[in-house]
Amino acid sequence: MPRSTVARIDLEALRQNFRLASERAGTAQAMAVVKADGYGHGIVPVAKALAADAQKYAVACLEEAFAIRDAGLRQPVVMLQGVHAEGDLELCVRRGFEPVLHSHQQIDWLAQSEARPTFWIKINTGMNRLGFLPAEVEDVMTRLDSMGARSGVLGFITHFACADDLDSPMTAEQTARFEEATVPWPELMRSVANSAAHFVPGQAMYDWSRPGIMLYGGSPLVGKTGPELGLKPVMSLEAPLISIRTVRAGETVGYGAGFLVDRDIRMGMVAVGYGDGYPRHAGTDTPAAVNGQRIRLIGRVSMDMLAVDLTNAPDAKEGDPVELWGQTVGVDEVATCAGTISYELLTGITARVPREYR
Structure with missing residues (x-):
């Protein structure tokens, strides 16, 4: 069966954002x-x-x-x-x-x-x-x-x-x-x-x-997030945890050995990467979420996978969906960590990520 990486699109949130734009116009x-x-x-x-x-x-x-x-x-x-x-x-x-x-x-x-x-x-x-x-x-x-x-x-x-x-x-x-x-x-x-x-x-x-980006829940203002402006997130990018293991203190994670583990941690691998449009420059400490609990990325984003620190989500298990941005983690937050803007992240999701509408 296909992997469960998906961009979920909330069309009612889109309509609410358009109505807010109409009010502010x-x-x-x-x-x-x-x-x-x-x-x-x-x-x-x-x-x-x-x-x-x-x-x-x-x-x-x-x-x-x-x-x-x-x-x-x-x-x-x-x-x-x-x-x-x-x-x-x-x-x-x-x-x-x-x-x-x-x-x-x-x-x-x-x-x-x-x-x-x-x-x-x-x-x-x-x-x-x-x-x-x-x-x-x-x-x-x-x-x-x-x-x-x-x-x-x-x-x-x-x-x-x-x-x-x-x-x-x-x-x-x-x-x-x-x-x-x-x-x-x-x-x-x-x-x-x-x-x-x-x-x-x-x-x-x-x-x-x-109105453009505001319809999709992204912030058009420097230093503000969409929710702070009353905007609803429209896209939730999700991908499954496909592996969980313990990484020992002193070991490294990812290409270039870019993250040095300073204590034993429970690490998860998520089936999404820059081949799906997730930003390669979103490095360590970029937020994500699993089961409503915020976690962080560690190491470099790969083409098809990225690593997350599951310390804050001790009950997470293989198969659980990880939210890369959406309801818990704002797309503007991820964009800031990646040194870009939400416009680029939303338009950059590639064709191999199916869109599901509700």
Whole structure:
């Protein structure tokens, strides 16, 4: 029989997190960001679970938008990277996708195409990844008007660089630039708020917010965990204890003899590793749990296994499921120990880990 390593997905927790995002968005509506395979949770089950509440979805690219349509969902789908070829514009018209246009090349494609999708204009207010500079927006709108494409503009969008840091002044600065750049077109919609912005006091939310990581229970703020922000964990990553043995003082554990045992300990081997997406850099003292009792990793994470110290779980036995993150151990805690963020952990779970939904 297959090993019992599994990612359990709590769809009701997902819905609760979306409702919290909607509440914190105030008068704005929240579009559900389901890119990167629903942040590793499965784009189709996630999108279906949110279908009764979400009026729009947001994805990165065309193939993700197709996955939503092929699942039978009819809500508009915002494509945050826009189109990657002129021919994509016609697909957007046929399938009800709303691309975000962020470059002069994309405007050129629109000028050359007979397709006239509805679309958003991205403004670069300081992130410096994608978008038109605020000083360019008026010329872009004038060109769209001359092309007969002005009526297709739904609104403006930008992305914050430092909203995760409540002490940074940059979010307010970007908001002011966005406000100034869009003031000539009050009839058009506006969207600025990522997950972190939902927790920035006094932040303008405009018409649409774009919650992502917060839907999945991960914290968008530096120094805070998801539960501290009222978010429910959605994914519980579990794997079985497949071996238990006593390791004597003076012995070492794992590759590179990376952990020296200073006293006799009861050690368990867990059937999960970086081949499953568990972070290799989560070393000794990273928390896990068995039977509701917190334990710790010891030594290096291997491709298919990792070692845990069972001192705090004396009743643990072979076959017991170990929670790598979930209800007892937060994904944000593990991310901190691994020197990364929960976004990377959740999206990094590989295909050999089955997802089970409830």
